[in-house]
Amino acid sequence: MKKLEDKILNKVYVFETKKTFMSAMVKIMSVCMLLVATGTFAYMIIQTFIERETMSVIDIFQENMQALHTYILDVAYVILIETPQPHMAFFIIGIVALFITLWVFIRNRSRISNKIRSLVRYWGRKNKQ
């Protein structure tokens, strides 16, 4: 019966190792893809701002604080108009998805670390035998 119990545990650990590995790979890949995508969109947005010299409107804030109160809405409107809308939408979606993925990871971190510790312990024991 001891042999059968070992076989059962082996089957469960093999299953869990594969599952954990696959899920880790999927998570790492998705975080990398999201980082690359959001980085690319951020770069494209900044490039557009530089081309259109959008940021020059902020220069008026440097003059005095009175101008800041007077023109802040106008400046915000100009920036909004000159922002490439689809790029901005994708950038925001990417950032939100990235935060959700990281939040899920942080929420489950104790479970994941316990699982990895168990798997390492089991396979270490198994290799010693």
Next chain:
Amino acid sequence: MSHSLTDAEIIQHICNGELDYFEHLTRQYTKHIYHFIKSRLFEKENVEDLVQNTFLSFYKALVRFDKNRPVLPYLYQIAKNELKMYYRSHKNTSSLTETASPTQDEILPDVAITEIPELKTLSHEQQDALRLMSEGYSYQEIADKLNHPINTVRTIIHRARLSISKKHNT
């Protein structure tokens, strides 16, 4: 790891990622499940495989498992399902062949199929399938022409024949 833990506590630990606790459950219930399956299986060499599958299925279902329920009846139920699946997969079956003779209901009058007036009442798909069949195409060729799997074509032709013979008899 304390040995005085209840099943609910053990399952809670496993759900928290502490897989080592699964050993408690296997140690506690393997014997029960082994004897349960052994008493219901003729091929004794497969008992161990089924026991392993039972525990693996139980492990996969642990997240959904109600911790207040007793574990053993649930394991018995999984073992029963495993046995059912085992018997189903080992059941002798014979595949349908094109030479299989039609049933009495399907036998049509001895006229060309395209001349049967009831043909027009069928769907376009059924009409096409019957027409192609009357032209001598095999089921596989009809399946390729109609872009359907061969078993779907078999079903279409079978239903068309039934429908025609029903209408013909009334």
